[in-house]
Amino acid sequence: MLEKVKKYLGSLEKEAIPQLSLNCVIFGFHGKKLKVIVNKIDLGAATIFVLPGGYIGQREDLTDAVERIVRGSTGLEEITFRQFEVFGKASRSFGNELPWLRRNFAKTDRKALAWVSKRFISVCYLALVDFNKIDLKPTPFLEAQWLPVDEASILAMDHADIVTSAVSSLAKELPYTPIASKLLPYKFTLPDLQALVEAITGKRVDRPNFRRKILSSGLIVKVGKDSSGQRRPADLYRFRHDKKANPLGLFNIQDHRTR
Amino acid sequence: MLEKVKKYLGSLEKEAIPQLSLNCVIFGFHGKKLKVIVNKIDLGAATIFVLPGGYIGQREDLTDAVERIVRGSTGLEEITFRQFEVFGKASRSFGNELPWLRRNFAKTDRKALAWVSKRFISVCYLALVDFNKIDLKPTPFLEAQWLPVDEASILAMDHADIVTSAVSSLAKELPYTPIASKLLPYKFTLPDLQALVEAITGKRVDRPNFRRKILSSGLIVKVGKDSSGQRRPADLYRFRHDKKANPLGLFNIQDHRTR
DNA sequence: ACAAAAGTGTTAAATCTACACCCATGG
DNA sequence: CCATGGGTGTAGATTTAACACTTTTGT
Numbered sequence: 001m002l003e004k005v006k007k008y009l010g011s012l013e014k015e016a017i018p019q020l021s022l023n024c025v026i027f028g029f030h031g032k033k034l035k036v037i038v039n040k041i042d043l044g045a046a047t048i049f050v051l052p053g054g055y056i057g058q059r060e061d062l063t064d065a066v067e068r069i070v071r072g073s074t075g076l077e078e079i080t081f082r083q084f085e086v087f088g089k090a091s092r093s094f095g096n097e098l099p100w101l102r103r104n105f106a107k108t109d110r111k112a113l114a115w116v117s118k119r120f121i122s123v124c125y126l127a128l129v130d131f132n133k134i135d136l137k138p139t140p141f142l143e144a145q146w147l148p149v150d151e152a153s154i155l156a157m158d159h160a161d162i163v164t165s166a167v168s169s170l171a172k173e174l175p176y177t178p179i180a181s182k183l184l185p186y187k188f189t190l191p192d193l194q195a196l197v198e199a200i201t202g203k204r205v206d207r208p209n210f211r212r213k214i215l216s217s218g219l220i221v222k223v224g225k226d227s228s229g230q231r232r233p234a235d236l237y238r239f240r241h242d243k244k245a246n247p248l249g250l251f252n253i254q255d256h257r258t259r
Numbered sequence: 260m261l262e263k264v265k266k267y268l269g270s271l272e273k274e275a276i277p278q279l280s281l282n283c284v285i286f287g288f289h290g291k292k293l294k295v296i297v298n299k300i301d302l303g304a305a306t307i308f309v310l311p312g313g314y315i316g317q318r319e320d321l322t323d324a325v326e327r328i329v330r331g332s333t334g335l336e337e338i339t340f341r342q343f344e345v346f347g348k349a350s351r352s353f354g355n356e357l358p359w360l361r362r363n364f365a366k367t368d369r370k371a372l373a374w375v376s377k378r379f380i381s382v383c384y385l386a387l388v389d390f391n392k393i394d395l396k397p398t399p400f401l402e403a404q405w406l407p408v409d410e411a412s413i414l415a416m417d418h419a420d421i422v423t424s425a426v427s428s429l430a431k432e433l434p435y436t437p438i439a440s441k442l443l444p445y446k447f448t449l450p451d452l453q454a455l456v457e458a459i460t461g462k463r464v465d466r467p468n469f470r471r472k473i474l475s476s477g478l479i480v481k482v483g484k485d486s487s488g489q490r491r492p493a494d495l496y497r498f499r500h501d502k503k504a505n506p507l508g509l510f511n512i513q514d515h516r517t518r
Numbered sequence: 519a520c521a522a523a524a525g526t527g528t529t530a531a532a533t534c535t536a537c538a539c540c541c542a543t544g545g
Numbered sequence: 546c547c548a549t550g551g552g553t554g555t556a557g558a559t560t561t562a563a564c565a566c567t568t569t570t571g572t
Contacts, residue, residue, distance in 0.1 A: 019276050020380060058378065062347035086345055086382050088321035119317065121279060121382075123345050191551070208553075209535065231550045232542035450524075467526075468562065490523045491569035 009112035016055035018115065021122045022065050023053035023159070024081070025166035026073060028131035028146060029183045034199045035146040036163055037073050037136070038155065042143075043100045048156040049147070051163070053122070066125045073144055074134050080182045081127040084169040087158055088121040097156065126166040128182035171200050178219055181239040189226050189234035190214065268371040275314035277374065280381045281324050282312035282418070283340070284425035285332060287390035287405060288442040293458045294405040295422055296332050296395070297414065301402075302359045307415040308406070310422070312381070325384045332403055333393050339441045340386040343428040346417055347380040354416070385425040387441035430459050437478055440498040448485050448493035449473065 026037040038049045052073045056065045062083075070079045094101065094117055101113060136144040147154070152163040173179055180196055194210050214220060220237040227233040285296040297308045311332045315324045321342075329338045353360065353376055360372060395403040406413070411422040432438055439455055453469050473479060479496040486492040 017278050017378075017380070020279060056347070056380075057349075059349050061349045062345065062380070064349075083345060086321065086342060088315070088382070090316075090318050090320045090323075119276075121276070121315075121321070123347070123380075189551090206535070206537090207551085208537085211552075213534095227543095229550085230544065231548095232544095232552085234551055448524090465562070465564090466524085467564085470525075472560095486570090488523080489571065490521090491525080491571095493524060 006109055006112065009116060010109065012055055013111060013115050015057055017058060019118050019120055021053055021055055021120050022062070022069065023051045023087075023122050023124045023162055024066060024069050024073070025051060025124065025126045025163055026070060027126060027128050027166075027170065027183060028134065029196050029199065030131040030146070032195045032199060033148045033150075034167070034196075035131070035148050036152070036166075037134075037144055038147045039073075039142040039144055043097070045100065048097065049154055049159075050156050051159045052144070062123060066127070070125075070127045070129075073136075074129055076129060076133065079127055079129070080179075081125045082169075082173075083123065083125050085124050085162075085165050086121060087124060087162060089158075090119060092121070092158065093117060093119045095157070122162075124162050124166070126170060128179065130183065130185055132185055167200070171202075174200055178239055181241075187223055187226075187236045187238055189236055191234055193220075193237075265368055265371065268375060269368065271314055272370060272374050274316055276317060278377050278379050280312055280314055280379050281321070281328065282310045282346075282381050282383045282421055283325060283328050283332070284310060284383065284385045284422055285329060286385060286387050286425075286429065286442060287393065288455050288458065289390040289405070291454045291458060292407045292409075293426070293455075294390070294407050295411070295425075296393075296403055297406045298332075298401040298403055304359065308413050308418075309415050310418045311403070321382060325386070329384075329386045329388075332395075333388055335388060335392065338386055338388070339438075340384045341428075341432075342382065342384050344383050344421075344424050345380060346383060346421060348417075349378060351380070351417065352376060352378045381421075383421050383425070385429060387438065389442065389444055391444055426459070430461075433459055437498055440500075446482055446485075446495045446497055448495055450493055452479075452496075 028035050028037070037052055039052055041048050041050060052069055054065070054069050056062060060068075066081050067079055070076065070081060101116065131146075136146070138144065149163055149167055152160045154160075155163065170179070174197065180193060180200075183196060184192060190211055191207075193214065194205055194207065197210070198205055218240070220239055222235050223238050224236040225233045226236050287294050287296070296311055298311055300307050300309060311328055313324065313328050315321060319327075325340050326338055329335065329340060360375060390405075395405070397403065408422055408426055411419045413419075414422065429438070433456065439452060439459075442455060443451060449470055450466075452473065453464055453466065456469070457464055477499070479498055481494050482497050483495040484492045485495050
């Protein structure tokens with residue numbers, strides 16, 4: 001397996017753009033919590049968690065690289081993603097992770113070692129997926145798992161900062177696009193949608209008012225009842241993909257006092 | 260002067276990050292029009308116009324590079340800027356500009372030629388400046404000038420796309436921040452501010468309503484009268500830099516029918 | 519005195535906010 | 546039959562949109 005890593009790193013030097021990487025914050029929503037996919041890497045001495053990412057081929061569009069990476073983590077064909085920030089401080093490099101690299105590459109693969117230990121600029125994308133459609137299968141090399149965004153501090157390097165930035169970028173965009181639809185299953189209930197909005201914005205929303213606003217927007221259509229819950233069944237809705245979001249704000253969230 | 264260019268390109272190879280560039284869309288507002296600073300480059304055979312930009316030093320933060328480049332164009336110390344997009348299609352390289360490069364570098368500076376002709380990813384920033392504070396002094400190497408955004412199509416490479424993207428990014432941000440203040444002089448009139456908002460959003464605004472909304476926000480304070488005009492003098496205002504923008508939208512522009 | 523731009527007033531309609539209230543279900 | 550969460554109603558406050566009106570200047 002170490003051999004595999006070495007071979008991979010050796011190929012990069014020829015085929016990838018140096019000093020440029022790409023990271024993806026892949027969001028999912030489950031159990032009223034916003035989560036992201038992270039990769040667990042076992043370095044022997046330590047275990048680190050990083051965002052899915054990689055390098056960009058010399059002849060590869062940035063968007064193709066994103067799709068390749070997100071597809072690798074999720075297996076999905078259709079992916080909704082958006083570039084949101086570039087991280088490029090001069091000091092940005094593997095730092096803490098280096099000792100392990102140095103130990104394993106020092107003699108045989110000097111050039112590959114030099115390549116990966118350079119200062120890197122990372123172009124970051126956020127992607128939105130339906131949690132239920134994803135089956136994270138662990139591979140021997142890296143183990144993917146869902147991490148609630150409020151636990152992002154365990155991530156290596158500046159990846160926690162990347163997650164924080166992605167969440168606030170998402171929160172900014174939320175009111176103006178039907179983006180939330182990409183995080184929910186085809187059929188969903190209004191309490192689900194409300195919980196999602198609350199998870200992204202971190203603010204409580206008044207139920208009756210929320211419901212009215214969404215329904216009057218014409219963005220969703222009732223498609224049945226959800227009798228799986230423990231209480232009164234909630235109505236099921238789906239997004240109308242023909243309808244565009246109202247430019248004046250869909251979920252114009254403000255602080256309010258209920259509860 | 261060609262020697263200067265050659266020396267510069269030679270130094271890049273050692274000191275700059277390969278295949279990564281940075282471009283700045285520096286906005287100013289003058290004569291009711293939104294304008295950007297462009298550099299005119301005389302290639303002998305042809306003249307091209309490009310956005311101010313450059314490369315990033317190996318030990319330079321991205322933000323420092325932006326400041327260096329904007330400062331180079333404007334001479335300003337304090338700069339308001341924001342990253343808005345990365346342009347990185349696989350085909351993105353000097354293309355049309357190459358023949359000139361090849362002619363002048365072919366024999367003596369093969370390596371420098373190879374360096375600049377590679378595929379480049381450009382991290383793009385927009386910056387906001389007070390048009391009146393800028394004195395664009397032409398240098399023998401490149402001549403800087405203001406270009407109205409609606410004439411951006413004359414720009415080389417994909418720089419027109421970069422401008423278009425910058426404008427729409429600015430328009431999105433406008434309603435939520437007092438960002439407009441950076442494009443106006445210290446003292447300005449409400450008709451000025453309104454014209455600026457109209458220039459950025461491309462939509463007309465109802466004067467009485469605009470005025471009420473801005474004034475009730477508490478973001479600006481009256482500081483006198485402007486008697487320089489040909490008609491009734493307008494009141495002068497300044498931004499209160501202590502006051503934060505109302506998160507619910509400052510200039511919530513909608514289409515309307517007046518005029 | 520008149521044209522034109524700046525600034526003020528007004529009013530109906532739409533939207534927001536904060537609740538009170540009713541309904542359906544499982545225990 | 547009651548606790549709980551889903552769904553509906555509504556009244557007051559606030560904001561919006563549209564346009565009429567007044568003021569101030571130069572000519």
